[in-house]
Amino acid sequence: MPSLQQIRAALDGSGQxxxxxxxxxxSEEEKEAFLQELGQLDLxxxxxxxxxxxxxAGAAPASSSQNLDPNxxxxPxxxxxxxxxxxPESLAGWEHEGQNQNLVS
Known part of the structure; x- marks a missing residue:
């Protein structure tokens, strides 16, 4: 696993x-897990x-918003x-629905 210094240098070199x-x-556990994830990136x-x-994004024509539906x-x-x-009741219902949808897939 790369060190924090190696990751920091790589991120800095890639503008990240x-x-x-x-x-x-x-936390120390989160740092270790995050370093592992960052070490897998192709920066x-x-x-x-x-x-x-x-x-x-810069090449998009300024008038592209004119192509949108005005309605x-x-x-909201x-x-x-x-x-x-x-x-809490609504959240529990959404969680239940999500679990049901997962079973259908």
């Missing part, structure tokens, strides 16, 4: 140093992907479920 921003807040490929995505609007927040705003 922010990934370790909350490192000090992790060069990740950097290339991020650059390509940024270029694609299209975001879903009150129409969406939220773990923070829901009562």
């Amino acid at each position: 140093a922010h990934v370790l921003r909350f490192w000090s807040e992790l 060069q490929r990740l950097e290339e992907h991020c650059q390509a995505a940024a270029e694609a 299209l609007e975001p879903v 927040p009150e129409s969406m479920g939220s773990v923070r705003r829901s009562d």
